[in-house]
Amino acid sequence: MEKIYKVHNVDARLINSVIKEKLVDVTITSPPYFDLKDYGSEQQIGFGQEYDEYLNDLKVVFKNVYDVTKDSGTLWVIIDAYRRDGEVVPLPFDFSNKIKEVGWKLQEIIIWKKDKTVPWAHKGQMRSIFEYILVFSKSTEFNFFIDRVRDFTSLKKWWVKYPERYNPKGKTPDALWDFGIPVQGSWGNGYIDHFCPLPEELIEQILKITTNENDVVLDCFSGSGAVLSKAVNMNRKYIGFELNPDYIEMFHNYLNNTGEVKRNDFLFEEQNTLDQDKFEKLIFELRALKYARLLYNELKKIGLLSENLKISVEITNQKPVKKNALLQVKYNILFSEKYDEIKLNKEIIKLTLKQPLSKFGIEPIFYFTTLYDIFESKVKQKFVYCYSNKVTHKFSSRINKNEINESPKPIIIFSNIKVDLNEKDYE
Ligand SMILES: C[S@@+](CC[C@H](N)C(=O)[O-])C[C@H]1O[C@@H](n2cnc3c(N)ncnc32)[C@H](O)[C@@H]1O
Incomplete structure (x- = not known):
């Protein structure tokens, strides 16, 4: 030929x-x-x-x-x-x-x-x-x-x-x-x-x-x-x-x-492709953390916020099952005994289906507990990055996981995700 x-x-x-x-x-x-x-x-x-x-x-x-x-x-x-x-x-x-x-x-x-x-x-x-x-x-x-x-x-x-x-x-x-x-x-x-x-x-x-x-x-x-x-x-x-x-x-x-x-x-x-992958990972991390912060805000709005509320955040490596979801994230939530777990769970699921949470492309997996020890045992890393209820694009401190309970408010989010961004750097 x-x-x-x-x-x-x-x-x-x-x-x-x-x-x-x-x-x-x-x-x-x-x-x-x-x-x-x-x-x-x-x-x-x-x-x-x-x-x-x-x-x-x-x-x-x-x-x-x-x-x-x-x-x-x-x-x-x-x-x-x-x-x-x-x-x-x-x-x-x-x-x-x-x-x-x-x-x-x-x-x-x-x-x-x-x-x-x-x-x-x-x-x-x-x-x-x-x-x-x-x-x-x-x-x-x-x-x-x-x-x-x-x-x-x-x-x-x-x-x-x-x-x-x-x-x-x-x-x-x-x-x-x-x-x-x-x-x-x-x-x-x-x-x-x-x-x-x-x-x-x-x-x-x-x-x-x-x-x-x-x-x-x-x-x-x-x-x-x-x-x-x-x-x-x-x-x-x-x-x-x-x-x-x-x-x-x-x-x-x-x-x-x-x-x-x-x-x-x-x-x-081809280096560009690697940079694009990094960017994607960062956007996912920012979304996973901000989602926890907004969840906190939404619970506050409907009067279901407990004083001791803490959320730990971990992106899984699993592919989401839900259509249109881009990432799967585990949210481990510590809440006060005065709330009924079943009710809280139901309300949270409702919130995830509505804006703003529904816009994040996140498939959440929730764990609830009223016991601090159980909450802490679900945090797999020895050290965690802490985020406040106002800012989730910049961590405020890094602590040993057994110090989580002593963290003063407004620190409510704990994660193995480290983001440390200053908006001014991206103008
Ligand atoms: C506009 S030029 C293409 C320029 C090209 N994109 C470049 O980057 O150099 C069109 C070309 O088609 C060729 N051409 C014209 N008639 C043709 C035909 N019947 N079969 C094959 N090539 C032909 C011409 O010789 C000319 O090189």
């Missing part, structure tokens, strides 16, 4: 002559412009064509892409409108409608803000500083690993006090993507004399959202190979189609010269 994972110097309308099965996980491509640019080969799509002919050719290409894409796969097309004969031609929308005819479903319209462009505008024109990224799928079930690209570094400082409002993996990215276009030379000496290379970060973002290592990435108009090089760096397989052999050669030279270095860059990037 001829090698398939390479750039084929074959017309993209003939993809099905090269790929015979559904093996593509994602296609990322920017089609040749309509009639604006000569990419220097005879069968090229776009240059010298009528608009209808151009759209029909693109339909043929993307029908082929559809046929070789896995059912879970997606197609990402970077495309722009342009001006002709004194008006705007809405190519992204015409294109989208055209390829719908072969089965592609439009899922997202992302605006890619490119920043760099000509500093002047013609009469009646705004400065054009963006392109469209259209995302299509074959079905409604498709790979979209959005958690991997959540932003957890630029959250407002409020997450320290309101951990229940923040997704533990970070903020969902919005549909306005800000990636400056690469300046000449940033891809290495003379690699990109080619037009409109896509920024590496943009391609990386798409690959993270759509693929795992060893998945298959296709660019049916691969040009200088920006998409495919990134796929190689990120340990994905690649298939390209490109009519101009000079571009294919450029891509090979680039790979030979930079592969090793870029791969190391990617490994460095």
Whole structure:
């Protein structure tokens, strides 16, 4: 069998002559412009064509892409409108409608803000500083690993006090993507004399959202190979189609010269995932502690607060059983004899089903006791961090567990969780 994972110097309308099965996980491509640019080969799509002919050719290409894409796969097309004969031609929308005819479903319209462009505008024109990224799928079930690209570094400082409002993996990215276009030379000496290379970060973002290592990435108009090089760096397989052999050669030279270095860059990037895991753990810890504090407040509101109330908090390693719960937490509660345990239990369960507690994604497991010794025996660690009934993002002291009983109010929460955050550090 001829090698398939390479750039084929074959017309993209003939993809099905090269790929015979559904093996593509994602296609990322920017089609040749309509009639604006000569990419220097005879069968090229776009240059010298009528608009209808151009759209029909693109339909043929993307029908082929559809046929070789896995059912879970997606197609990402970077495309722009342009001006002709004194008006705007809405190519992204015409294109989208055209390829719908072969089965592609439009899922997202992302605006890619490119920043760099000509500093002047013609009469009646705004400065054009963006392109469209259209995302299509074959079905409604498709790979979209959005958690991997959540932003957890630029959250407002409020997450320290309101951990229940923040997704533990970070903020969902919005549909306005800000990636400056690469300046000449940033891809290495003379690699990109080619037009409109896509920024590496943009391609990386798409690959993270759509693929795992060893998945298959296709660019049916691969040009200088920006998409495919990134796929190689990120340990994905690649298939390209490109009519101009000079571009294919450029891509090979680039790979030979930079592969090793870029791969190391990617490994460095993986550090980010570790940081994201740490952030998630911290949000969970903050939630578990704050939940105990709010429980205290709610009990106070309904007149069920005992003088000697103490709560110990421990996150279990068990997966929660409840749907929508993110973590399971043990709350061990010491309360006064004057309350009936069954009633207290019932009231607490009611509270957990209502706001604010219901918003924490916590599956609580409660233990109640009126006996201090039993309470203490349920605390497994020798030392515990203490929190007051006002602040649970900063521990106030660390004590031996047999000192819990002597802790003066307002210290009511005891845990093996250590958080020591100062909101001012997160502005
Ligand atoms: C907009 S460029 C792609 C640029 C690419 N994304 C990059 O980063 O360099 C479009 C490419 O499609 C190629 N092309 C045009 N018609 C083609 C066809 N029928 N089959 C395969 N490639 C074609 C052109 O040679 C050109 O390199």
